[in-house]
Amino acid sequence: MAAPLFKDYATLRREFHWDLPARYNIGADVCDVWAKREPDRTAILRRLPGGGSERISYGTLREASDRFALALKSLGVGKGDRVAILLPQSPAVVIAHLATAKLGAISLPLAVLFGPDALAYRLRDSGAKVVLLDEGGLAKLGQIETDLPDLETLISVDGAGGGALDFESLVAGAQGELTPVASTPGDPAMMIYTSGTTGQPKGAVHGHRVVPGHIPGLRFAHPGLGQADDVMWTPADWAWAGGLLNVLLPSLALGVPVVAGLHAKFSVDEVLALLRDLKVRNAFLPPTALRMLQAAHRPGEAYRTHLRSIMSAGETLGPGTYEWAREAFGFPVNELYGQTECNLVLGSSFQAGISRPGAIGKSVPGHEVEVQDEEGLTCAPGEIGEIVVKAPDPVMFLHYWRNEKATAAKFRKGWLLTGDKARRDEDGYLDFIGRSDDIITSAGYRIGPGEIEDCLMRHPAVAMAAVIGAADTLRTEIVKAFLVLKPGFSPSAELTRDVQLFVRERLSAHEYPRVIAYAEALPMTSSGKIIRRALREGD
Known part of the structure; x- marks a missing residue:
């Protein structure tokens, strides 16, 4: 008798064990294994654009990623060098990661979405070479x-020009055979910047183990993932941990096709059309x-598409949306929790008997x-209390880039501190x-106030700035800024619009303050730190 496709939570916890190999390379596992088996x-x-789609095979990805790796190698890129990828969802993103x-x-x-200032900080801090x-x-740029003294090469997918080399020409012209580096699961593989909750964003460095580490969480949210007709999609940018690690790389490692949607403003009609036309299952x-x-x-029946499983993460879903989704799609949404440093460690899975409106869920098997x-x-x-995760863990970051002090502060007695508050019920x-x-x-974006405040302080009218999250029905929270103006400036609708545009153009569309309040002074501690709690309480 065949084993059941879905198992209950207790069985999943009892039977789970990690089995990471001594040698593991994301590029080889995500792509080359399948390319050899089923090219x-x-x-x-x-x-x-205009409808329709094209299919890119694992064989094509292997060839292209090998060629691009050889091209990067010819440009001097080697072990430990940082390669930045600034692109919307597209095959080139996958090729570059591999x-x-x-x-x-x-x-x-x-x-x-990042503006020039946000990009400059990350490129400078990381020392990206390409x-x-x-x-x-x-x-x-x-x-x-x-x-940016470390940045040597720009490569454009739109053709050569503006000081950039042409991506397609590099791939086509690369010569030789490539053997992937024999990495260990703990060797550095990627760096994702945090949202900058205190000060500037920090680069969270992850090992190659991060991809197999995410598979239990993915399969908890999508039980049986890897069935013949499974197709995965997300509107989330593949540059975020949610798009890259909740969807793209672990899905490909499981042999599940991933949809690269058009990079455009979210449209309900276009989303429903995409789900139907491409027969998205997950x-x-x-x-x-x-x-x-x-x-x-x-x-x-508008929402009764081909979908068989939906996961959601990045913020709490809320009982109202949970109940609506269950009615609209015909099954509950599985909610999961994590952060850039340690992702998909808590969640729900209605197929495993773990699902409750308003609750995150329980520990994902393996964590x-x-x-x-x-x-x-x-x-x-x-x-x-605070949500904490036992170390070590395959989804846990290795360290913050060149920041030993911050890395040490993230742990206490063998547990990673998330900084998020929760309570556990009797069940x-x-x-x-x-x-x-x-x-x-x-x-769905986790936004730190430090980077926004830093940008606001560069506006010629701003003397001091503080940023908090204000409750919002649609977005959960919106960015709200409190500004103390310099002498000679007065609050006005025109100044508000100018400040908002200033931030939006320099950081990103999701980080600019949608609400601005003007104040004579900001609440401060004796050491000169802004008391944001007082601003939230008085809001």
């Missing part, structure tokens, strides 16, 4: 005035995307998660309460 198997389904991993270099995904980009990215939809679908609810008090003691049921479900730091969760 014509579809890896990427690319949505085309090629970088095969060389033993470190990929640096960068969101296309950037793969498109015409839009090239224009942003042209606005960067900061010196999706990662952040809560804001689900709320937008909910707000534009179509009666009848040990607790709620602890400030002394590191396990909280009693109903008591609010073991975790309810998310809030953040013990000042992070803002907006439309």
Whole structure:
């Protein structure tokens, strides 16, 4: 008798064990294994402008990633070098990650929403040697005035020009045979910048183990993932941990085709068309995307697509959206939790019997998660404490880039501190309460105030700035800024618009303050730190 496709939670926990090999390389495992076994198997389904799609096989990905790796090698890229990827969802993103991993270099995904200032900081701090980009990215880099001494080469997917080499020509012209570096699971593979909850963002360095480490969480949210007709899609940018590690790389490692959608503003009609036309079976939809679908609810069978499983993460889903989604799609959404440094460690899976409105869920098999008090003691049921994760763990970051002090502060007595508050009930479900730091969760993005405040302070009218998250029905929170103006400037609608545009153009569209309040002074501690808690409480 065949083993059941779905197992209950207790069985999954009891039977789980990690089995990471001594040698593991993301590029080889995600792509080359399947290319050797089934070269014509579809890896990427690319949505085309005007409708229709094209299929990119694992064999094609292997050839292209080998060629690009050889091209990078000829440009001097080697083990440990950082290769930045500044592109929307596209096959080139996959090729770049695979090629970088095969060389033993470190990929640096960068969101296309970032403005010049945000890009300059990450490129300078990481010491990126190469950037793969498109015409839009090239224009942003042209606005960067900061010196980037480590950046040697720009490669454009839109053709040579503006000081950039042509991606396709490099791939076509590469010569030789490539043998992927024999990496270990703990060797550095990628660096994803945090949201900058205190000060500037930090580069969280992950090992090659991060991809197999995410597979248990992915399969918890999508039980039986890897069936013959499975197709995965997310509207999330592949530069974010959610798009890259909740979807792209682990899905490909399981042989599941991933849809590369058009990079455009979220449209309910286009989303529903994509789900139907490409017969998407599995999706990662952040809560804001689900709320937008909910707000534009179509009666009848509009949402009864080919989908068989949906996961959601990045912020709490909320009982209302949970109940709507269950009715609209015909099954509950599986909610998961994690952060850039340690992802997909808590979650729900209705197929495994773990699903409750308003709750994150329980520890994903393979991960040990607790709620602890400030002394590191396990909280009693109903008591609010901090979510902590037992180290070591395959999804756990190796360290912050060139920041030993911050790395050490992230751990306490063998547990990673998330900074997020929760309480566990008598049944073991975790309810998310809030953040013990000042992070803002907006439309699925985790936003730190430090980078925004730094940008605001560069505006000629701003003397002091503080940023908090203000409650919002659609986005969970929006960015709200409190400004103290310099002498000679007065609050006005025109100044508000100018400040908002200033931040939006320099950082990103999701980070600019949608609300601005003007103040004579800001609440400060005796050491000169802004008391954001006082601003939130008075908001």
